[in-house]
Amino acid sequence: MPLREDLRTVLVVGSGPIVIGQAAEFDYSGTQACRALRGLGLRVVLVNSNPATIMTDPEVADATYLEPLTPGPVAAVLEAERPDALLPTLGGQTALNLAVALHENGTLERLGVELIGATVDAVRRAESRVEFTETCRAAGLDLPRGVEVGTVAEGQAAVADLGLPVVIRPSFTLGGWGGGIARTPAELERLLAEGLTASPVGRVLIEESVLGWKEFELEVMRDRADNAVVVCSIENVDPMGVHTGDSVTVAPQMTLSDREYQEMRDDALTVLRAVGVETGGANVQFAVDPRTGRRVVIEMNPRVSRSSALASKATGFPIAKVAAQLAVGFTLDEIRNEVTGKTAAAFEPTLDYVVVKVPRFNFEKFPGADPQLTTRMKSVGEVMAIGRTFPEALQKACRSLETGRDGLGNPGGDPAPGRPEAAPEALLAACARPTADRLEAVERALRLGRTVDEVAAASDIDPWFVDGIARIVEVGAELAAAASIDDLGRGLLWRAKRHGFSDPQLAAAVGATEGEVRTRRRALGVEPVYRSVDTCAGEFEASTPYHYSTYEEETEVPATGRRRVVVLGSGPNRIGQGVEFDTACVHAVQALREAGYETVMVNCNPETVSTDYDIADRLYVEPLTCEDVLEVCRAEAAGGDLVGVIVTMGGQTPLQLAQGLAAAGVPLLGTPPDAIDLAEDRGRFGTVLERCGLDAPPWGQAATVDQALAVADRVGYPVLVRPSYVLGGRSMEVCYDADGLRRSSALAAIGRGGSLGDRPVLVDRFLEDAVEVDVDALCDATGHVLVCGVMEHIEEAGIHSGDSACVLPPITLGADQVAAVEEATARLGRALGVVGILNVQFAFKGERLYVLEANPRASRSVPFVEKVTGLPVAKAAAWLMTGSTLAGLGLQAAEPAHVGVKEAVLPFARFPGADSLLGPEMRSTGEVLGLDARFGAAFAKSQEAAYGALPAKGVAFLSVRNADKRAIVLPAKRLADLGFTLVATTGTAGVLRRNGVEAEVVRKGHEGPDNVVDRIRAGEIDLVVNTPAGPGAREDGYDIRIAAVAADIPCITTLSGLTAVVQGIEARLAGDLGVRPLQAWHTEGSGEPQGGAPVGRDGSPR
Amino acid sequence: MSRDALLVLEDGAAFGGEAFTTRPATVAGEVVFNTAMGGYQEVLTDPSYAGQLVCMAAPEVGNYGTAAADAESDKVQVAAFLVRQAARRPSSWRAERSLAEELEAAGVPGVEGLDTRRLVRHLRQRGAMRGALSTEELDPGRLRELALAAPDPEGLAMVDRVTRAEPVELPAEGTERHRVVLYDFGAKANIARRLRRLGARVLVVPAATPAAEALAWRPDGVMLSNGPGDPATVGHGVRATRDLLGRVPVFGICLGHQLLGQAVGGRTVRLKFGHRGVNQPVVELATGRVAVTSHNHGFAVDGDSLPAGVRVTHANANDGVVEGLECLDVPAFSVQYHPEAAPGPHDAHPLFERFAGLMEARDD
């Protein structure tokens, strides 16, 4: 049964902004699916609000709508495009829930749009916890005992029967959203309340706890002829109770006998059939009691997922692509396995290597949040490593994380002998506590004398995994016994490398440098080989260009003799370095392929498009460390002419390797290493600015507290402190006085440890009430500079550029200001010697222009600029780096006739207790784009896409600091005119009343009962405006903001934000939020015919 | 300290490793690889591997130990076991022994640390070949001579070495519905288990049992088992099969399938390196349905050699090898793969029901 003949146009729904639990993996799967469908000749219409993705590149779909993923706008797209079918299984939970909503409100039926890939009934059976349980029980499967409830009281009654602890699991959510483990009645009450709110249908499942059991996932595919295959099995190292997204996981499963595994496979297929997943991929999760082998079904997701992306990368089987093909009529036997080119897709990949995934956390950004891992996912990214054994893969994964470790364990961090933390019970207790560092605790406990059995018993981690770590510890002990590098014989080196030890780990063990270890290793012939991921364990000839390193006897990378360029990826997603950088890397690869180079991608992030094996000519899944990249370069240089390496596309990760790679003789393309240093080193950068006649806020650097205080006195408070060499504003703080400065986290480090040595802190004068401007520009080797986009931030400087909404083109800057910014950018580009791409951040304080920083690399905003302007910024950068000139490329930047607003999406709701106040430390996980002809509408769309539609009526609460009191009057009046009821705290209400705006006074949190916090909790407030009260008291209003986040209502913390919101509300009330494809926005400026007139929500032209 | 080990193939390729069993050993025979990710105990005890040096493509082996219930025969059948890394301790509530203990008890050398992927690729590129492995003799030249001196798998008669000496009768599980004679050419235990679960009383008979003797027990059907060696050497099996056809329903598995092929006049051929693993896609030609199946064979039925009256029913989706056939005139069918799985997916279990169906049809 090949392609269904009745299908012409298919609408694919993306997953929207990157949030915890739903990340770049959906860009990977969505991109693959769109390509597959177009490859079949179908017209593909895409809706996705996330501009940072490859999926929303205009070439990927026939019509790309960057519109909010809410029922209204998607219905408008359906009206405009009239697709035959809607495919919701590739856009995560967002797309599934949206599809159900469009079904329930009758839109799909009214427009005659068929749901493909999953039926509404199947989605309900899978996503409603109780229907799922009943369906599985009826099919003869075992599940934990449980009941679904709709109120707290029902829940408490149910627990009388089940007994504590219980696990709370809301229906129709993902990433463990709103769930948790209740051990006490108080926890139960809180979690029930949270879970009922989190579930879109207000139902949660209360379940018998199977904490400590082994957890497994199977990735399954089924077609309409009922052929079904298990693509991959995944075993969690962390037992039940830690969300699989937060668990260290291993593929294939390691500890089940064939008998147990095949029974689990049977159960997985039974679940698929019972739920009715007719075509496509699904993932089924199981728990197994390690004492008896009892196996229970935990859940099933009838769609591609984070695990399916991991499974695809782990096996080489393109799940999303095949799922899309199955959804439009194909059966598994009709699809070829592209890896071998000869065998069928209706098979189960077999692995002759071990894949380890380790999650990446960002707890340091959310002080106050609980770092214990639970059933609610908290990680922001992940890394994948491949090795031939578990110890080797685990160590590679650990050093891929970029958390300052060179492998498993941190030898420097052991508790001193005799300290209570070094006591056996304490070591084991640390293994029992699920945290981001649990495997380090296991390593330490083993190293300090605990046995494998003790550690396994304490942690519920399977002894087999613990023994794998014990193997690492044993080799570590041999290394520790080596007195100097001369004691590293070939045998020991070989063994250490086969256990995944990195050169820096070896260097630390013997007191040598990494370079010395490398030299010795090579002299002794201890060098990695590269194996292939081939889906078949070597059984068939495969030409997959997908490799990993190991220490064995045969390398499989073919020599082609062609000119090749290596592009370094951006590693694990984390706050500050997300999918935007992957998108830039992919664009660079595409550009170089077009230019005829052989392209090589190195990255360790399984969620991304860049690690799809058919993006580059060759893919290496390897840690992004100097050692691992050098070895890849060596392998590449052996097979052809290595033109160079690109380090400026993947964010700070590859940029930090620039000096090391250059020192080892690897040619870097584009901006030379010294120019990179010139931009990164504040001292040298200051000189460049002087030469360009540009200003920076006064600043100084300090290695001690006293020096910092002295600098602050010199530049004047408020000041901004931060460690040097960071991205995403790590540990950046605004301090209003000496006390605050002393307490800042950047200085707290010095307080404990004395001096900071060669990594000093930076102290800048903080520019208050300044307008921040972000610029992305291209520079060529002849000194020409093209400014591609000037973006004005909506929040003032001091809110990290990644967390601030921003607009392109600028809306309040005058033409002379824009010209000044462009001129300054050009001067900087030339002075730094950038070849390729440059990002500069400026601030206007009054009329005066300051340079905040320059990044000689692709920035977070590049995809946004590309989507709004249509300019291929990252691709052009790659061409410039390989010798093209701007003149030769013929690129021109024209100010777009439409407006793009980027809004950041913040994860505060995931971290109860963390403050939602924005600051210079970036905390957003993702972004959305609102595109329209005018700012108000574009802003309203961006808000709807990020947080749900702005309220069109209701009660607005206002409480602003004194400095803002004067400026609040006009926007407040406007809100009242638009029909809002205003309530305000005493001071704000007073100012408003004196200016003729009515506002009811409401108490602050500490002022007694019926205060604003209570009202927010009671759902009586629809909009919160709270600007923090200046020096010393930025914490004021904390309770209000926490309550607003918990109640999921807009919480505006800056006046500039409020002005934008008012315009957005106006646009909404005026009813002019139409939908229009990106392709049409892009062609409009060039005078070509428009690819679709704007249409209103109801489908009528407007 | 573990002992060094060396494997040398007949073409001279050498692979170093370390023994994880203690007893010194030198063995020679055909070297084959299996791509299953688990199920090593079933592989070790599968009589079809008798005398072979078996390499697992999966790198981490022995993780869940071994348990008597998972054995496919009463002993370890392989001549040597080659892996990348052997588990040092079993981790499973079912485990009774570690992998090393299991091999040790059988006196079979286990070697780890080999570049097993290089070995697999070598065999895939050059074809199946013999090899010699030793933990005592580490001279490559000497081992190569041993490899060349090992018997040629083509023409190698192995069945008589692994078949049972005496018949044994096994009761049905639950109500008895059928009587099945199972020809033991090196039968995996799970074949009898599955038959018994279907309600069959099973008489397991030695390979050389003449058809008349089997029929004397009044079976409702005859099962021809899997087994080692070159199918062309199992003349008695072919003769018995020919005599049984038309008298009772016949179901052949693996070697049993090759015997049925020969009994109807077809030929068997040796494959370049065989199918050994648990992920082979097999297409049922009539319906297009695909089953993921367990395989262990180095020979196959040549489809072109089959006479009219015999239909090829299944084919390998990867390389087209004949995977199943059926007689159109008499109730007999066979498959090249292992519907009893163990190890491997259970997709082909329904074939046992098909066999039961033939037996029932005969009853009415």
Ligand SMILES: Nc1ncnc2c1ncn2[C@@H]1O[C@H](COP(=O)(O)OP(=O)(O)O)[C@@H](O)[C@H]1O
């Ligand atoms: N009954 C239970 N006992 C203990 N842990 C559980 C139980 N049910 C689920 N969990 C844990 O909670 C995690 C999240 O649950 P799951 O239903 O998979 O949520 P999601 O749909 O968000 O993935 C699982 O990965 C598992 O570790």
Ligand SMILES: Nc1ncnc2c1ncn2[C@@H]1O[C@H](COP(=O)(O)OP(=O)(O)O)[C@@H](O)[C@H]1O
């Ligand atoms: N001197 C300053 N005055 C006001 N705000 C500043 C100043 N320097 C930096 N910021 C704010 O801090 C944010 C982060 O600083 P930046 O240097 O861009 O760090 P990063 O390298 O993490 O992007 C900026 O986006 C800006 O809003």
Ligand SMILES: [Mg+2]
């Ligand atoms: Mg889950």
Ligand SMILES: [Mg+2]
């Ligand atoms: Mg910045």
